[in-house]
Amino acid sequence: AVSDLSGVAGGRIELRGYHGRGDWRALPTALRGGRLHAELSDDLDGAYELRARATDGAGNAGVGYGGVRTLPVRAATRLAGHLLVRARRARPGCKPAKAARCRTVATVRRQAARVARGGQVVLRATATTAAGRPLAGAEIAATLVSADGRETGLPALRTDAAGAVATVLTARRSATVRLRYAGDGRHRASEAAVELRVPAxxxxxxxxxxxxxxxxxxxxxxxxxxxxxxxxxxxxxxxxxxxxxxxxxxxxxxxxxxxxxxxxxxxxxxxxxxxxxxxxxxxxxxxxxxxxxxxxxxxxxxxxxxxxxxxxxxxxxxxxxxxx
Missing domain, CATH: 2.60.40.10 (Immunoglobulins)
Structure with missing residues (x-):
């Protein structure tokens, strides 16, 4: 057994599938403040057994079982983004033969939008859990990546009570707008992207x-x-x-x-x-x-x-x- 007097000198945390499925796998482990720490990947899905193998300064070794845990620990999230643009579309109820004469201009959502250089477009995003519950107060990072590889970071955005956020973009060059929610202790990270196409x-x-x-x-x-x-x-x-x-x-x-x-x-x-x-x-x-x-x-x-x-x-x- 590990001595309380000499303290923990090293060790590792391991896991394997529940009911003995597979071999024990060592996780990247760090010793901080006399405790072993390891991060569990969000890619793990299912029930897993955990254990810790530790040694003290005197060379004593011990094994402690952490029981069964259902992974991932953090809940999955969903980040969706789109651009709001004005487009011509047929009015509801128009007959197909008269669709060309009864069109109207409406605001529509697009994953990719064509905007003239110098024009403006509204970028809107929503962050929710996989079950659809809005993530209020979540920080969304936005980055413009142009076709020539230039990256421009935008000011951080924070969602409202409905999990939504909106900002106005000025079209200067064609770019991919990458959105990322970094996650927190309870929620996993998620990403989204929209295309801004600026014609020459x-x-x-x-x-x-x-x-x-x-x-x-x-x-x-x-x-x-x-x-x-x-x-x-x-x-x-x-x-x-x-x-x-x-x-x-x-x-x-x-x-x-x-x-x-x-x-x-x-x-x-x-x-x-x-x-x-x-x-x-x-x-x-x-x-x-x-x-x-x-x-x-x-x-x-x-x-x-x-x-x-x-x-x-x-x-x-x-x-x-x-x-x-």
Whole structure:
């Protein structure tokens, strides 16, 4: 037996399945204040026998049985997160044939949301036990992890009486929002994640000797497409810039697209410089009638680039018909 006079000098805590299932397994054990301490993993599930093997300074050894314990000791928890976004949806009761004409805007929950750069979105999370009981006063850690690996910690959040917490995020780059509840002496840790997708932004303009005029629409339609008038048969120089920064050293791939036959089609792919500036030359063929073409720049998503695919505002290029 271990002597009370010499004190505990070392030992280990062991466990095995109840009713002798399996061999005794030693747990990582530490001696603190004359007592043996070991942490039980939350991955253990079921009934287990515990015992402690200790030695004192005189070399005496002893074994103490801790009885049967049902593991895990801490209760399982559930952490759920989502983003609140405004979306168009059909009104309740609308007939399928009229669904397109009776849509309304409502706030919906999404695990992944697309938000314009500079826009804001509400992040909401709830922490409960596996049985659904809310965890009030729980601290939730939130971290933004962008596609280029950059991590940004957010201020710690604390749940209310309903186990819920909410905060407003400003969309700067595409990122995974990781939520974590560290747990406590009675509750296990849990995690959740939501996706914030910020589309890339770019500009497009037309210039060169072949362009006779470039003008913006009237103020009341300032958000509409830009317009340019080009001379048929001569080269038009399209140029623009990838906005938002984070352009790779080798430049960013940009797709120049034209809209015809009912959809956008890529007519060329170019690469910008380190500052995001790009250019492309194109020759419009002659036509007996005046033709208007819609052009745009598309910035595709790439590995390590912290933005989702995005496009520029359309540019309308009018090519006058040949005079008779």
């Amino acid at each position: 932004q770019a500009t497009i303009a037309a210039g060169g000797p072949a362009v006779r005029a470039v003008r913006q629409l009237r103020r009341k339609a300032a958000r509409g497409p830009w317009r340019a008038v080009a001379v048929a048969g001569r080269v038009v120089r399209f140029r623009g810039r990838v906005l938002g920064g984070a352009v790779p050293r080798a430049g960013k791939l940009v797709e120049v697209q034209a809209h015809f036959r009912g959809r956008w089609r890529t007519i060329s792919a170019v690469r910008s410089d380190r500052r995001g500036r790009w250019s492309f030359r194109y020759r419009f063929g002659a036509s007996p009638r005046t033709a208007t073409y819609r052009m745009r720049a598309r910035v595709p998503a790439e590995a390590g680039y912290p933005f989702a695919a995005g496009t520029s505002r359309p540019l309308r290029v009018t090519v006058p018909g040949a005079r008779r």
